[in-house]
Amino acid sequence: MPGKYEYIEHTADLGFRAYGTTCQELFVNAAEALFEALVSVETIREKVQRTVAVTAAAPDELMVSWLSELLYLFDTEGLLLRGFEIKSMKNNRLEATVRGEIMDPARHEIKTGIKAVTYHQLYVRQGNGIWESQVILDL
Numbered sequence: 279m280p281g282k283y284e285y286i287e288h289t290a291d292l293g294f295r296a297y298g299t300t301c302q303e304l305f306v307n308a309a310e311a312l313f314e315a316l317v318s319v320e321t322i323r324e325k326v327q328r329t330v331a332v333t334a335a336a337p338d339e340l341m342v343s344w345l346s347e348l349l350y351l352f353d354t355e356g357l358l359l360r361g362f363e364i365k366s367m368k369n370n371r372l373e374a375t376v377r378g379e380i381m382d383p384a385r386h387e388i389k390t391g392i393k394a395v396t397y398h399q400l401y402v403r404q405g406n407g408i409w410e411s412q413v414i415l416d417l
Contacts, residue, residue, distance in 0.1 A: 281321065283311035285359050286412070291340065292390060293399070293414040299339070302364040304402070304409035305344055307324075309360035309362045310347050312395075316352065317386050322360040333371045337402040341411055345395040348376065356381040390417060 286293040294311040298304030313319050332347050334340040351357040361377030394416040402411040 282307040283314075285311075285315070288399075288414055291417055292392075293322060293412065296411045296413070298409045299407065300408050301402075301404070302367050302409050304375075304411055304415075305364060305367070306362045307388055308345060308413060309348055309359065310394070311413075312348060312415070313359050313389050315401050316392055317381075317388055318397055319360045321385055322358045323360045323379045325379040326357065327375060328357070328375050329373070330376055331371070331373045336370060338397075338400050338411075340372055341402050341413065342375075342397060342400065344372055345413065349392060349395060351376075352381075358386060365384070385406075390415075390416060402414065 281306035283296040296308035299310050323340045332343040334343045358381050363375045366373040392415050394415045395417050405406045
């Protein structure tokens with residue numbers, strides 16, 4: 279398996295591929311990739327905890343719903359996240375506990391402004407014991 283994730287070139291936007299040995303690990307690694315694109319994750323302390331639940335019709339749509347909900351927490355609360363624990367994942371419903379802290383401009387420098395998680399070139403698939411997803415972020 280490659281690493282947890284890798285960024286890919288995409289005209290005017292930013293993309294990444296995330297990997298995992300399980301579907302849950304894939305979703306955790308995709309969340310980490312989202313926040314690493316936004317800010318240096320190592321600067322985030324795990325001081326605040328939230329429960330997140332999302333539902334979708336298919337695994338790829340669930341990925342967009344998951345990442346969009348995490349981005350919404352940043353957009354509305356300034357919440358930067360680095361800890362992701364999937365509590366339940368079945369029937370295209372995901373429940374997780376996420377941890378992080380409210381953005382502190384003195385410690386957190388935004389690397390990339392992310393507007394949205396898109397469906398463009400999106401996939402979630404499994405092959406050879408590895409889960410993989412590709413996500414394109416609208417900047």
